[in-house]
Amino acid sequence: MAGRRILITGVSNFWGARLAARLAADPAVAHVTGVDTRPPGPALAGRIDFLEADLLDATLGPLIRAAAPDVVVHNDIVQFPEPGRSAGRLHELNVIGTLQLLTACDALPALQAVVVRGSASIYGSEASAPAFFTEAMARRYPLRTRFQRDVGELENLVEAFERRHPRVTCTMLRLQPVVGPGLDTPVTRLMRLPVVPTVLGFDPRVQLLDAGDSVAALHRAALHPVRGAVNVSAPDVVSLRRALHRFGRPAMPIAHPLYAPVISATRSLSGLRGVTPDIVQYVRYGRGVDTTRMRDELGFAPRLSTLQAIERVLADGERPKAAA
Amino acid sequence: MTPFGLPAVARDLRAAVDAAAHRLRGDWEEDEWGYDAGFADAVDPLLSFLYDRWWRVTATGVEHVPRAGRALVVANHAGVLPWDASMMATAIHRGVGRRPRFLVLNWAFELPWISVAVRRFGGVPASPFNALRLLEQDHAVMVFPEGAKGVGKPFSRRYRLERFGRGGFVELALRAGAPIVPCAVVGSEEIYPKLAELPGVARLFGAPYMPLTPTFPLLGPLGLVPLPSRWRIEFAEPIELSGYGPEAADDRALVLELSELVRGRIQQKVYENLVTREGAF
Numbered sequence: 001m002a003g004r005r006i007l008i009t010g011v012s013n014f015w016g017a018r019l020a021a022r023l024a025a026d027p028a029v030a031h032v033t034g035v036d037t038r039p040p041g042p043a044l045a046g047r048i049d050f051l052e053a054d055l056l057d058a059t060l061g062p063l064i065r066a067a068a069p070d071v072v073v074h075n076d077i078v079q080f081p082e083p084g085r086s087a088g089r090l091h092e093l094n095v096i097g098t099l100q101l102l103t104a105c106d107a108l109p110a111l112q113a114v115v116v117r118g119s120a121s122i123y124g125s126e127a128s129a130p131a132f133f134t135e136a137m138a139r140r141y142p143l144r145t146r147f148q149r150d151v152g153e154l155e156n157l158v159e160a161f162e163r164r165h166p167r168v169t170c171t172m173l174r175l176q177p178v179v180g181p182g183l184d185t186p187v188t189r190l191m192r193l194p195v196v197p198t199v200l201g202f203d204p205r206v207q208l209l210d211a212g213d214s215v216a217a218l219h220r221a222a223l224h225p226v227r228g229a230v231n232v233s234a235p236d237v238v239s240l241r242r243a244l245h246r247f248g249r250p251a252m253p254i255a256h257p258l259y260a261p262v263i264s265a266t267r268s269l270s271g272l273r274g275v276t277p278d279i280v281q282y283v284r285y286g287r288g289v290d291t292t293r294m295r296d297e298l299g300f301a302p303r304l305s306t307l308q309a310i311e312r313v314l315a316d317g318e319r320p321k322a323a324a
Numbered sequence: 325m326t327p328f329g330l331p332a333v334a335r336d337l338r339a340a341v342d343a344a345a346h347r348l349r350g351d352w353e354e355d356e357w358g359y360d361a362g363f364a365d366a367v368d369p370l371l372s373f374l375y376d377r378w379w380r381v382t383a384t385g386v387e388h389v390p391r392a393g394r395a396l397v398v399a400n401h402a403g404v405l406p407w408d409a410s411m412m413a414t415a416i417h418r419g420v421g422r423r424p425r426f427l428v429l430n431w432a433f434e435l436p437w438i439s440v441a442v443r444r445f446g447g448v449p450a451s452p453f454n455a456l457r458l459l460e461q462d463h464a465v466m467v468f469p470e471g472a473k474g475v476g477k478p479f480s481r482r483y484r485l486e487r488f489g490r491g492g493f494v495e496l497a498l499r500a501g502a503p504i505v506p507c508a509v510v511g512s513e514e515i516y517p518k519l520a521e522l523p524g525v526a527r528l529f530g531a532p533y534m535p536l537t538p539t540f541p542l543l544g545p546l547g548l549v550p551l552p553s554r555w556r557i558e559f560a561e562p563i564e565l566s567g568y569g570p571e572a573a574d575d576r577a578l579v580l581e582l583s584e585l586v587r588g589r590i591q592q593k594v595y596e597n598l599v600t601r602e603g604a605f
Contacts, residue, residue, distance in 0.1 A: 127430065127433040127434040127439070127449070128430030128431075128433055128434075128449045128450070128451070129449065129451075130449070130451040130453040130454055131356075131357055131358075131448055131449070131451075131453075131454050131457070132356075132453070132454075132457060134453070137453070200436060201435075201436020201437045201439075201440070202436060202439065202440065203358075203440045203443075205358050236356060237356045237357075237358070238354070239354060239358050241440075242352065242354060245352075256436075285433075288356070290457075
């Protein structure tokens with residue numbers, strides 16, 4: 001298995017840069033190629049090959065063929081607008097970008113595995129949901145938000161690719177929300193506020209994944225891919241209220257219909273850019289997943305529990321954060 | 325027996341609420357389901373008040389619930405708020421010293437506060453996946469296979485058990501190798517006697533149904549106070565299923581046959597206890 005050639009899309013984002021650094025240092029990896037629209041930080045210079053390319057561009061195919069990877073890690077999946085990427089481009093990137101990438105992969109004879117950084121939001125956040133979704137329970141509920149529909153569509157694309165290429169192992173990682181010091185997501189933004197807005201009368205069960213563990217999971221899957229979907233999360237589930245209570249963080253309950261309007265109205269105060277429907281639904285009902293497959297088949301165990309991951313986010317203070 | 329006087333009831337209720345509020349302050353532990361043993365202890369005084377004073381529950385056969393290990397307690401169902409589950413849980417806690425978990429009509433998890441309280445007391449959304457996982461963790465799980473049909477039936481059909489779904493609870497017990505403990509609850513039907521339905525209002529609130537009772541919605545939130553009927557809860561001998569093996573869960577004929585057997589046994593126990601109870605109040 002020695003001497004893998006790995007290609008990472010979205011190499012300049014939070015996960016891409018860290019994964020590329022880890023893989024470049026791994027003796028089992030012969031070569032790392034990174035693809036993105038903007039160059040990665042100076043730390044990666046000289047250690048990986050960087051291809052400046054847009055997944056939506058027709059030039060992608062020849063570039064990827066020239067790199068001749070045996071593992072493709074599709075990491076260019078975005079849930080939130082970030083500097084350089086507008087909200088309108090998210091769908092393009094998530095769905096059409098995946099389509100273009102997989103089309104380019106059709107022409108790679110040596111390809112052995114495709115690993116996708118997907119999302120557990122395909123399960124949704126629902127009042128009556130099973131407390132622990134297993135991988136077989138995707139799409140039990142309608143996909144309500146734009147990001148959920150994107151994830152649904154990109155899972156379809158990957159499944160279709162797997163049918164076309166039965167030899168290629170396709171791993172769909174379904175990550176629970178990733179939090180960590182130095183990472184800026186809508187979930188961490190809420191958690192870092194001096195007073196955390198919660199939904200009046202509700203207490204979601206939350207299950208999270210530490211940012212470092214999320215990179216380690218991608219690393220593991222790139223070298224030991226398994227077929228099909230795998231939930232990736234810290235195994236423990238806590239209620240939001242208990243986590244806040246535990247770390248002495250005051251909560252401000254807001255009645256559900258007013259949640260998004262109040263956060264928009266206090267934008268200047270909180271520094272939040274508003275909340276998406278995904279987040280409103282999530283802080284109301286939460287979500288838990290079953291991690292048996294991650295442990296037994298992917299052979300991966302996160303180092304930090306949900307509670308520890310929350311503690312680390314709350315403790316990191318005012319350090320600069322990278323947008324995810 | 326203490327006389328059933330209003331001042332005494334008010335005093336007991338106040339003491340129970342104070343004790344509960346006192347124990348709810350401070351940090352707490354919870355498991356992966358959101359069940360909180362400290363919360364269950366904290367609401368004990370309140371439930372004991374309902375159990376001893378309000379509904380004057382008589383429980384028999386509690387020893388049929390095993391003290392440890394998995395078991396599926398199957399009961400008849402009435403009242404949209406899971407009061408029957410809370411009284412069965414109290415009976416089981418007093419009788420064999422364990423806290424059972426229970427499946428709750430999904431709608432309850434859309435209600436503010438109630439959803440949180442139900443979960444912290446051991447309720448989970450009524451999904452077979454939840455039930456199976458709980459059984460595999462060796463919990464005693466209470467299920468109400470009549471579901472919404474049971475809680476929404478008119479007062480004139482009280483104590484006549486509705487269809488037991490598609491026998492899903494039998495499949496669960498077979499798959500998990502858990503014994504079924506049939507349980508008959510008498511008294512829960514009178515707490516909210518449903519005279520008619522207000523389907524338009526139900527749609528407005530997204531509720532499965534909206535009852536018209538002698539006190540609700542006439543008295544507003546006060547109409548939610550359950551009537552003080554007299555209760556009897558009987559746990560019957562367990563039905564041992566481990567001999568069939570987990571593959572038997574796919575045998576439809578067997579599942580439906582066992583489901584009918586359990587339903588028949590509960591119906592019979594309901595009738596017996598109705599006769600023993602004599603008056604409803």
